[in-house]
Amino acid sequence: xxxxxxxxxxxxxxxxxxxxxxxxxxxxxxxxxxxxxxxxxxxxxxxxxxxxxxxxxxxxxxxxxxxxxxxxxxxxxxxxxxxxxxxxxxxxxxxxxxxxxxxxxxxxxxxxxxxxxxxxxxxxxxxxxxxxxxxxxxxxxxxxxxxxxxx
Amino acid sequence: xxxxxxxxxxxxxxxxxxxxxxxxxxxxxxxxxxxxxxxxxxxxxxxxxxxxxxxxxxxxxxxxxxxxxxxxxxxxxxxxxxxxxxxxxxxxxxxxxxxxxxxxxxxxxxxxxxxxxxxxxxxxxxxxxxxxxxxxxxxxxxxxxxxxxxxxxxxxxxxxxxxxxxxxxxxxxxxxxxxxxxxxxxxxxxxxxxxxxxxxxxxxxxxxxxxxxxxxxxxxxxxxxxxxxxxxxxxxxxxxxxxxxxxxxxxxxxxxxxxxxxxxxxxxxxxxxxxxxxxxxxxxxxxxxxxxxxxxxxxxxxxxxxxxxxxxxxxxxxxxxxxx
Numbered sequence: 001x002x003x004x005x006x007x008x009x010x011x012x013x014x015x016x017x018x019x020x021x022x023x024x025x026x027x028x029x030x031x032x033x034x035x036x037x038x039x040x041x042x043x044x045x046x047x048x049x050x051x052x053x054x055x056x057x058x059x060x061x062x063x064x065x066x067x068x069x070x071x072x073x074x075x076x077x078x079x080x081x082x083x084x085x086x087x088x089x090x091x092x093x094x095x096x097x098x099x100x101x102x103x104x105x106x107x108x109x110x111x112x113x114x115x116x117x118x119x120x121x122x123x124x125x126x127x128x129x130x131x132x133x134x135x136x137x138x139x140x141x142x143x144x145x146x147x148x149x150x151x
Numbered sequence: 152x153x154x155x156x157x158x159x160x161x162x163x164x165x166x167x168x169x170x171x172x173x174x175x176x177x178x179x180x181x182x183x184x185x186x187x188x189x190x191x192x193x194x195x196x197x198x199x200x201x202x203x204x205x206x207x208x209x210x211x212x213x214x215x216x217x218x219x220x221x222x223x224x225x226x227x228x229x230x231x232x233x234x235x236x237x238x239x240x241x242x243x244x245x246x247x248x249x250x251x252x253x254x255x256x257x258x259x260x261x262x263x264x265x266x267x268x269x270x271x272x273x274x275x276x277x278x279x280x281x282x283x284x285x286x287x288x289x290x291x292x293x294x295x296x297x298x299x300x301x302x303x304x305x306x307x308x309x310x311x312x313x314x315x316x317x318x319x320x321x322x323x324x325x326x327x328x329x330x331x332x333x334x335x336x337x338x339x340x341x342x343x344x345x346x347x348x349x350x351x352x353x354x355x356x357x358x359x360x361x362x363x364x365x366x367x368x369x370x371x372x373x374x375x376x377x378x379x380x381x382x383x384x385x386x387x388x389x390x391x392x393x394x395x396x397x398x399x400x401x402x403x404x405x406x407x408x409x410x411x412x413x414x415x416x417x418x419x420x421x422x423x424x425x426x427x428x429x430x431x432x433x434x435x436x437x438x439x440x441x442x443x444x445x446x447x448x449x450x451x452x453x454x455x456x457x458x459x460x461x462x463x464x465x466x467x468x469x470x471x472x473x474x475x
């Protein structure tokens with residue numbers, strides 16, 4: 001099942017996935033993944049204008065702590081925290097420059113609102129993550145309907 | 152579970168905020184600027200505009216906050232003068248605000264419930280009983296009103312107030328048990344704002360039940376839980392959590408107050424800690440018993456003298472000399 005496939009790539013923790021499938025079977029896939037990701041904080045919610053403080057660094061720290069595997073050194077994260085940017089993708093690129101060395105990436109999940117939903121996943125799944133048209137909304141430009149990886 | 156890397160990075164930012172972000176020199180300059188405003192108001196006795204004095208207390212506060220951070224956090228010293236002055240300024244913000252409740256009933260107060268409770272328990276730990284009692288009476292007299300709004304979601308603040316009541320054998324609304332619930336229920340019925348008050352005080356509910364336990368093991372365990380709760384929230388420094396602020400984020404005064412209360416009651420209080428939170432220079436400050444009053448800030452002194460002279464109803468006038 002294609003829904004389960006993409007869900008498993010985004011939420012590789014199988015316990016979460018079972019819960020997700022159980023709770024959201026009848027809903028639209030794009031929306032249910034988004035709701036699930038945001039409500040469990042597995043997605044990082046960011047205003048389109050950017051961070052209030054150090055959300056991206058804190059998100060990476062939480063992620064690697066759950067994973068029990070370091071994705072970036074403290075120095076790298078401090079630099080990332082101080083990175084100045086005008087648009088969010090600039091910072092995502094910078095994060096990806098660091099995370100890619102460990103085989104991970106910070107992806108953006110497509111949304112129809114003026115916010116970002118970000119998540120970390122393994123780069124080996126990049127092609128499969130980027131190929132699914134998740135947001136089936138004709139009013140949204142085609143390329144905005146897919147998961148994105150800024151590098 | 153605590154993420155040590157996240158905590159360490161948050162602590163580093165907490166420290167840098169006052170060395171690289173907000174610089175002592177800049178705050179000092181602002182403080183010096185408020186000097187002329189205060190002196191003019193006092194010299195020309197411009198009573199119709201004297202709320203300027205009350206507003207300027209905020210820059211006196213910032214100055215001493217910055218001084219405290221500079222002395223203790225940045226330089227690892229043990230000078231508590233700045234901290235003492237900060238608590239004193241909050242006291243005078245309350246006293247001054249009281250003068251304007253009729254003239255400016257809509258005026259927004261510069262202090263918070265959390266900030267006033269912080270002063271109250273510091274006065275207690277400093278052994279400044281006279282000022283402690285005046286401030287407590289002020290809190291009780293205005294409790295829930297515009298001068299002391301209590302719709303506050305900080306769990307540790309409700310914990311501090313209740314522990315204080317238990318320690319001093321005092322009550323508010325006739326109780327010192329689960330005060331936050333009593334307040335919430337009463338206000339709900341009366342249609343007053345209370346939505347932010349949490350029903351569950353988390354780790355603090357347990358501590359309030361067992362704070363005077365004779366068991367050293369039990370109290371060590373409880374303190375450990377408090378350290379964990381505080382550390383987790385301090386890891387999110389800069390974001391809006393109860394310990395996410397740069398003022399007190401890594402200063403565990405709620406734990407220090409519990410330890411103080413137990414010591415006063417000849418109960419066992421752990422002294423050595425391994426956790427980062429309990430080993431910051433702020434956590435390791437030592438207060439005398441009693442702690443000497445600080446040297447008065449000259450601007451604060453001018454303001455206090457002015458209010459004493461012009462307002463017979465000014466609360467400090469009823470109590471003679473204070474902080475001396």
